[in-house]
Amino acid sequence: MTPKIHRSLALGAAAALTALTLAACGSDDSGDGGDTAPAADAVPLTLATQSFPEATLVGALYEVLLEANGYDVEVKAVESRDAYFGELSSGDVDVVPEYLAAVGDFLNTQANGEGAEPVTSSDPAATEAAVVPLAQDAGVTLLDLSDASSQNAFFVTAETAESESLTALSDLEGQSIVLAASPDCDGRADCEGGLSDVYGIDITEILPLGFASPETYAAVQDGEAQLGLTGTIDPNLEDEGLVLLEDDRGIQPAQNYVPAVNSDFLAEHEDLAGPLDELMAALDNDTINELLARITIDREQATDVAEDYLTEQGLI
Template identity: 55%
Template sequence: MQVRRTIAAALTAASLVLAAGCGSDDGGSADSGGSGSGDKGAVSISGQNFPEATLVASMYEQLLDSLGYDASVKLVGTRDVYMAAGQFPDGIQVVPEYVGGLVDFLNATANGADAPSLTTNDPAETIAAVQPLLDDKGITLLDPSSATDQNAFFVTQQYAEDNGLSALSDLEGTSVVLAAAEDCPGRSDCEGGLTKVYGIDVTKVLPLGFASDQTYRAVLDGEAQLGLTSTTDGTLADQGLVLLEDDKGIQTAQNLVPAVSTSWIADHQDAADALNQLMAALTTEKLTELNGRISVDREQPDAVAKDFLTSEGLLQ
């Protein structure tokens, strides 16, 4: 799971529940542009507080508002805040999630940190493996999107052109310095996978952070040849950086997916249908472009969300 999703939170589950009934806050827009009257009742959306999650939560909020719900958003630091004891606290109905991250969390919560992994690089297979835990916790996963936010590795455009690189397997037998998160060494989705699966000679890991300014700069300055980011990083093109394809699949499925309260969604099929339509409309390429509008062009997440929903015919 990516580092930005595991930073320790100072908030508690109790404070989240108290705040869940409030209007839009950190991640939500007070004026979402939705046309709904709220006559279908309140819907509380939670999730993790980083830019992409803020964007997707705003999409959920505006979409549900347009159906006549009174949706509000409260984003927090880490998954364990809104999933105390591995389930949603009372008062939370919808969470924008990532398949692999959620499955890893539920598995560790139920079976311990050393439990065998249930995740693969196939989202349907991964969801099927965790279904008994979802049923037990009263959580339903709607349709996963093809849009996936996985760990990914980048090089400079010039380095790729000079060495004929388009995929990580093109680096087999090559010695590189890797700029990455502090927990990268040994991980199967980071240094461990690059070494064991791809046969890349990682001579050193610079612990400069996940998609941090220092990581970008290390690669741009030639201090490192390879850097760690995500598949939906919208800043790469502007920096002259490119992703290398994970052609041997060392990353687990991190497809976007709506996680919803089973008891709530049973009585709100229109919400399920709308969220499924949104997941079908999103792709990794589209999500990367939308992220770039926020991180590079400095547009507001709620405005970008509204523009996307309108352009896809999901919001009138």
């Protein structure tokens, strides 16, 4: 997209995201995830999600599914993994929708320190085998992986891509770049660290505007940043006039969706695993893109979209 066009879309997406976040943080009597309040004997469950559109959608799928299976779900929307993972380990949070390699890298750093040898790769099975023991040591159980996989991806405006013949991240090697991204991008091998170390891009500044957020789109559109962070699942890019650059040197590891559950909570509520595993089996990237478009473009409520999908699939 050329600078300063489609701004109404960006502002509309911002309003939609605000509404989604408020919906995700609803109280017990809000009616989210269904037309009736939870049953009196429903099991209290705290679900933490990160506060960007894709995470809001997946969190809503978990919320509606678990409410339908006898849980009284409280949703906590946070900005980064640091904000909830300690609570997941301690049991103050019970369930988190996770990404395989992202949680693996976090746990590896937590257990072995900054600079630890990476345990993740582009191979989901090998990454899962390496990450599961780290999760167990942290008091967390990972359930079944989904085929849906959302890796980090980086975009420029279509105008810039055409004028500078940019198709891949390696085309930016040696350039000084301002990056609009999530606050935890700094130093990560699949984010700023990989761009700097593997691609030789000089990241002069990270604007902490969020993952796939309207503010991140706008920063790149206006030229405040030259590169923005999103995911391989992002239905807004074409309408926003933005294009992804290929990860031609492979800094992105396997980021399959995976439920992360406090191990003690799961031991007490083993029935939790079945519905979540069924959901993981049903999801793929095409489905997520379709559902996410209903939220970010059509401005539907995340819980409404989740309930429609889960009902259509016979999951609730």
